[in-house]
Amino acid sequence: VIVCVHLPRFELVIAKGSAEALVGRAVAIEPADAGAPRVGEVSGTAQRIGVTEGMWLSDALACCPTLELVLADPVGVRSAWEQIAQGLEGIGAELEAPRPGLAYFEADGLEGLYRGRDRVIAAARHAVARPCRIGAGPTQFCALAACREGSRSARIVGERDVRRYLAGQPVGLLRYREQTAPLVPALEQLGVRTLGEVAGFGADALADRFGHAGSEARRLALGDDGPLVTRRVEDRLEEWIEVEQSNSAEVLERTLRVLIDRLLARSELRGRTIRALTLAARLVESGTWCEPVVFRSALADRGRIALAVGARLRLLPAPAEALGLSVHTLGPATGEQGTLLDGERTARMARLQSAAEQIRTIGGPYAVLRVVQLDPQSRAPDRWVSYTPFAP
Amino acid sequence: MRPIRPPVAPNAPRSIRVRANGKGQPIAVDGVGVEAIVDDWLMHDRWWTRGRIHRRYWRVVTVRGRFVEVFRDLRGGGWYTHAGSSRRGRHSSVR
Numbered sequence: 001v002i003v004c005v006h007l008p009r010f011e012l013v014i015a016k017g018s019a020e021a022l023v024g025r026a027v028a029i030e031p032a033d034a035g036a037p038r039v040g041e042v043s044g045t046a047q048r049i050g051v052t053e054g055m056w057l058s059d060a061l062a063c064c065p066t067l068e069l070v071l072a073d074p075v076g077v078r079s080a081w082e083q084i085a086q087g088l089e090g091i092g093a094e095l096e097a098p099r100p101g102l103a104y105f106e107a108d109g110l111e112g113l114y115r116g117r118d119r120v121i122a123a124a125r126h127a128v129a130r131p132c133r134i135g136a137g138p139t140q141f142c143a144l145a146a147c148r149e150g151s152r153s154a155r156i157v158g159e160r161d162v163r164r165y166l167a168g169q170p171v172g173l174l175r176y177r178e179q180t181a182p183l184v185p186a187l188e189q190l191g192v193r194t195l196g197e198v199a200g201f202g203a204d205a206l207a208d209r210f211g212h213a214g215s216e217a218r219r220l221a222l223g224d225d226g227p228l229v230t231r232r233v234e235d236r237l238e239e240w241i242e243v244e245q246s247n248s249a250e251v252l253e254r255t256l257r258v259l260i261d262r263l264l265a266r267s268e269l270r271g272r273t274i275r276a277l278t279l280a281a282r283l284v285e286s287g288t289w290c291e292p293v294v295f296r297s298a299l300a301d302r303g304r305i306a307l308a309v310g311a312r313l314r315l316l317p318a319p320a321e322a323l324g325l326s327v328h329t330l331g332p333a334t335g336e337q338g339t340l341l342d343g344e345r346t347a348r349m350a351r352l353q354s355a356a357e358q359i360r361t362i363g364g365p366y367a368v369l370r371v372v373q374l375d376p377q378s379r380a381p382d383r384w385v386s387y388t389p390f391a392p
Numbered sequence: 393m394r395p396i397r398p399p400v401a402p403n404a405p406r407s408i409r410v411r412a413n414g415k416g417q418p419i420a421v422d423g424v425g426v427e428a429i430v431d432d433w434l435m436h437d438r439w440w441t442r443g444r445i446h447r448r449y450w451r452v453v454t455v456r457g458r459f460v461e462v463f464r465d466l467r468g469g470g471w472y473t474h475a476g477s478s479r480r481g482r483h484s485s486v487r
Contacts, residue, residue, distance in 0.1 A: 057409070317458055385403060
């Protein structure tokens with residue numbers, strides 16, 4: 001049986017400081033992107049008024065003029081969620097954590113250890129150490145549905161009851177899957193309220209109307225789901241430094257170099273390379289910011305890391321009072337070794353070409369693009385760069 | 393799979409909600425008050441073509457410390473920003 005642990009409105013609770021601060025107040029997370037201003041998670045009060053996550057800011061304010069906007073705290077969310085995830089892993093659970101505030105694990109292997117399913121669930125609740133909802137079922141989707149019932153005791157759905165149980169659940173559950181989330185507004189507009197109605201449609205009809213997402217929605221509604229994709233348990237490598245002169249680019253770059261040096265000096269690395277990092281900042285006024293940096297190849301060279309990460313410093317949305325760097329994914333222990341001849345490069349280009357062609361066959365000519373400078377001297381920024389089909 | 397549609401240009405203007413005072417200066421961008429106007433300039437370009445550009449640009453810093461570049465289209469009206477303009481930060485050059 002799969003257990004689902006859900007902390008509703010996790011990002012909003014972290015941004016606001018506590019769940020109590022949301023009671024009776026219409027609050028939403030401020031849009032992160034000024035170009036596409038959509039609100040983030042919303043409080044229950046705001047939701048009752050009609051504000052929903054992903055709504056345009058203008059629509060949200062029109063719907064609820066007293067809506068309070070709070071700055072997102074991605075660094076706080078990451079840190080708090082990591083703590084919870086490590087707590088759950090501490091009871092022996094192998095976690096799939098698709099997003100902060102939502103985790104699944106297989107309980108069968110732990111039942112012997114804790115002498116019963118109920119005790120496993122109790123241990124999980126104790127490990128989370130925050131108010132959370134827990135549910136269990138034969139699949140992740142079913143466990144998610146069960147934990148949304150909101151009762152204090154965990155709801156456990158049996159193997160035989162899956163279809164019947166899911167049939168009565170609202171289609172809004174499909175929002176929790178990235179692939180099926182876009183279907184929900186359309187289904188609701190069509191008057192489809194429950195997953196049972198979705199399952200009642202023919203597979204052909206759903207695929208015809210919604211494509212692969214429709215087929216996926218039907219599969220979920222019928223109680224079918226994929227296996228857990230568990231995360232790797234690794235040491236947490238993170239370094240932070242306060243910034244003195246938050247407005248100086250030179251100071252920021254120097255600070256970054258020190259951070260890299262400190263990170264590479266950590267003994268937990270044990271000679272391994274770094275595949276992906278997260279650059280984070282605490283902003284002067286309030287709020288935090290983070291930007292993932294994935295290297296083309298796993299690196300251990302501080303100069304190349306500084307070059308790749310330093311470019312992201314320009315994305316800082318406001319002056320920073322502290323800079324942080326954390327390792328997201330580690331690479332192999334062996335360093336990168338270039339070849340004397342360019343045979344490897346040729347083979348790589350051929351693979352790249354083949355991959356680009358494959359993607360273009362599936363998605364059309366705009367599936368793989370390259371950004372090129374169009375008119376960098378133009379006074380109109382919209383003419384500086386443009387897209388062109390990618391060719392290696 | 394349905395073919396992917398052509399993407400919007402990276403820096404294409406996007407509509408933004410701006411409140412302006414009597415002089416036409418922005419005082420709030422996306423509901424956030426403007427702390428100071430850093431720069432403003434007039435752009436009259438490509439006037440020899442059909443797609444002529446006539447814009448008034450404002451580079452402002454909001455009360456939350458963010459730099460945002462907005463412009464008013466003096467031909468068609470309306471306020472716009474360029475994608476990522478608020479992310480270019482303090483050190484970008486004003487064009």
